[in-house]
Amino acid sequence: MGTEAKTEDRRHLRSALTRQKLLASAKKVFLEEGFQKATISQMINDAKIGYGTAYVHFQGKEDLLRVLMENVMEQFYEIAAISFTPQTKEEALRTIRHQTLAFLKMAEAERNMMRIFEQAIGVSTVIADKWKAIREQFIESIACDIAYSQQHGLARKDLNHLLVARGWFYMNEMYLWEIVRDEQQSTVEEIAATITELYTTGLYL
């Protein structure tokens, strides 16, 4: 490898590290101050990097939160993206039960950052739009799973899979926010078991 290529590599590495440092500081400041009171200056100071460098990476605190949101939600996506090719109804139900519980458990585990997201969704168009995009990705993934089940004779075909997917995600999402706010009146396990039973009995043959 030539000297030029090595220099290029080092530059990329330094850039990635700066970005990571700034994201870590942003997370810390958001958790301490809440979305509204947090400022990008606090984040830049905490990361001990230059203002000019910081603004190369992010345009403002909303931009930083958008990336933090993507990072947290990626863990949720991994649950949703579990390969869904069940051979039997029982296999389908097992997977859905597992996904629902993991989804709501994740809300519990990520409660502090999710609370910041909820604050931000209420006041920032950038974050509200990002949340909407995330929601649509989940709904699409669920819709695919339903279509698979319908095509393989496991689920009833008289229901529009897109509308069912949306309704089912909405039920999960509202329970997710309830759990984030720590307002749920039952255990996460009972919530997951109950809504999964209702949904799968309603949809599967």
Place this chain on the structure above:
Amino acid sequence: MGTEAKTEDRRHLRSALTRQKLLASAKKVFLEEGFQKATISQMINDAKIGYGTAYVHFQGKEDLLRVLMENVMEQFYEIAAISFTPQTKEEALRTIRHQTLAFLKMAEAERNMMRIFEQAIGVSTVIADKWKAIREQFIESIACDIAYSQQHGLARKDLNHLLVARGWFYMNEMYLWEIVRDEQQSTVEEIAATITELYTTGLYL
């Protein structure tokens, strides 16, 4: 009736009329300006009443919107409060189908004011708390209906009626906001029919 009683009556009537005038002006100003930009001064001026008189009735614009929200939601309550004492599963399904459709149709009919409510829920604690109280009333009413159906052998008893009621309302609520924003991708009729089928098949025997 003595003169004193008559004077008292007139005073009450005048007070009620002032209140109604102010609410009508508040509605008008909210619809024109949106929640954030609307001011109580605009409302008082539009109603052509004195500032002192206005503040006897309402403490501020949030207080006015809270009452407007109650008034709109009362129409929804009337749907939810339809006497629910079905003798058969078919009767239960018919009523639920009718309620769900009426609920979502109402969102469509009251779209403009509901949009103001949605804006306000995001930024005002008073309005957000009011919405939560409204939601709990709906959930309670649904939970009663489910308990009735379970006690009369129409619905399965292995599901916690409170958790089912909450999940079902959440599904309806999220579709309600979608319809309010005019973002729904199907007709209100198809949405209502699909989610009712999913729910009733999941819950009823």
